[in-house]
Amino acid sequence: MTSLPLADLAELFLRFLMLSLLSIGGAMSTAPEMHRYLVVDRGWMNDADFTTAIALAQAAPGPNVLFVPVLGFQVAGVAGAAAALIGILLPSTLLSLGVSRWGSRRRDTPGVRAFTAGLAPVTVGLVFATGWLLSLPFVGEPAHRLGALALIVATMATTLKTRLAPIWMIAVGAVAGILGWV
Amino acid sequence: MNSAAQARLSPRSPFDLFIAFTVLALQGFGGVLAVAQRELVDRRRWMTREEFVDAYSVAQLLPGPNVVNLSLMLGDRFFGWRGALAAVGGMLFAPLVLVLVLAASYNQLASFPAVAGALRGMGAVASGLILAMALKMLGTLRRNPLGPWLCALLGLTTLVAVTVFRVPLAWVVIGLGLAGWCLARWCIARQDGGQ
Structure with missing residues (x-):
């Protein structure tokens, strides 16, 4: 397990605090930004580790936001996991508590309706971007491009057309990976 | 309640x-x-x-x-x-x-190698699940007061800004979110006025 100097750990914590307030539509919409920070800018982890963190969190039970502490864990062990999780949750949680107490009774005013309506397409665009960036390391590797593409398309079709629980698709992915198809 | x-x-x-x-x-x-x-x-x-x-x-x-x-x-x-x-x-x-x-x-x-392979496969499925979720979310835009063209414009601009130009998320959410909010206020005002 790698460990980071305290100053870097503090910077990671601050960075995730900031991302928290931007994570409209879920923590997954900040994944491209985390990738930029952890992989491209700081070089604390590589592409494969980044995608592994997300795959682990998807495979394990619980909210998908748990990919965030796994990223922290891979960078700096348990301290990193704590910094990442508390960072990504604290501001959004306090804000949500405040807003939900302030009341949902203003939901029908034009200003609030415009807020939902205006942000919705941006959120959808961000989720597409996340899926795109996550599939790149698999689709970008020529040796396994076809297998990965087939798996991704099959997953999408199954999700859209059936009510099968994702755990079964992830199991199929694991088997395909063990057999060397991906 | x-x-x-x-x-x-x-x-x-x-x-x-x-x-x-x-x-x-x-x-x-x-x-x-x-x-x-x-x-x-x-x-x-x-x-x-x-x-x-x-x-x-x-x-x-x-x-x-x-x-x-x-x-x-x-x-x-x-x-x-x-x-x-x-x-x-x-x-x-x-x-x-x-x-x-x-x-x-x-x-x-x-x-x-089996574990690494399994995780690669699981990772590919995970990216497929997220793309499918994005496709499902597209359906919720159908009733958006912005209408299909403005929704497509905002969504595609977001996608290109993040994947091609790697614009930091903060600028995307603040910039395009603000643009979306102004456009939506205008559309809602026009629809409410037109009825």
């Missing part, structure tokens, strides 16, 4: 909430939302179906993981901040321990 309160039951204590959310979270492979709906609404009757939908739309609008925000609101309603803490703690604690144990053993197991 008053008529709904009759059919609604309540957790006995914050600890009761913590246990309920732990049980719920541990069942949630690949997403907790569907399990949350079944446990909280159908089985425990702590929320009505309508309350669940309302809470989820607010949770979706706010930054932060939707299911965490949802737990927070439900816990807060019953026991104030203690309930909020219990619900969020239950949602996160057990799955967190589990996923960190997995991550730690992965670092030791990664030398086995």
Whole structure:
């Protein structure tokens, strides 16, 4: 397990605090930004580790936001996991508590309706971007491009057309990976 | 809310909430939302179906993981901040321990090609699940007051800004979000005026 100097750990914590307030539509919409920070800018982890963190969190039970502490864990062990999780949750949680107490009774005013309506397409665009960036390391590797593409398309079709629980698709992915198809 | 309160039951204590959310979270492979709906609404009757939908739309609008925000609101309603803490703690604690144990053993197991292969396959499926979720979210835009062309413009600009130009998320959300808000205000005003 790698460990980071305290100053870097503090910077990671601050960075995730900031991302928290931007994570409209879920923590997954900040994944491209985390990738930029952890992989491209700081070089604390590589592409494969980044995608592994997300795959682990998807495979394990619980909210998908748990990919965030796994990223922290891979960078700096348990301290990193704590910094990442508390960072990504604290501001959004306090804000949500405040807003939900302030009341949902203003939901029908034009200003609030415009807020939902205006942000919705941006959120959808961000989720597409996340899926795109996550599939790149698999689709970008020529040796396994076809297998990965087939798996991704099959997953999408199954999700859209059936009510099968994702755990079964992830199991199929694991088997395909063990057999060397991906 | 008053008529709904009759059919609604309540957790006995914050600890009761913590246990309920732990049980719920541990069942949630690949997403907790569907399990949350079944446990909280159908089985425990702590929320009505309508309350669940309302809470989820607010949770979706706010930054932060939707299911965490949802737990927070439900816990807060019953026991104030203690309930909020219990619900969020239950949602996160057990799955967190589990996923960190997995991550730690992965670092030791990664030398086995089968494990590395399995995770590559799981990663590809994970990216497919997210793309499918994005496609499903497209459907919710159908009733958006912005209309299809402005929605497509905003969504595609976001996609290109993030994937091609790697614009930092803050600028995307602030810049395009503000543009979306102004456009939506204009569209809503025009529709309300036109009726």
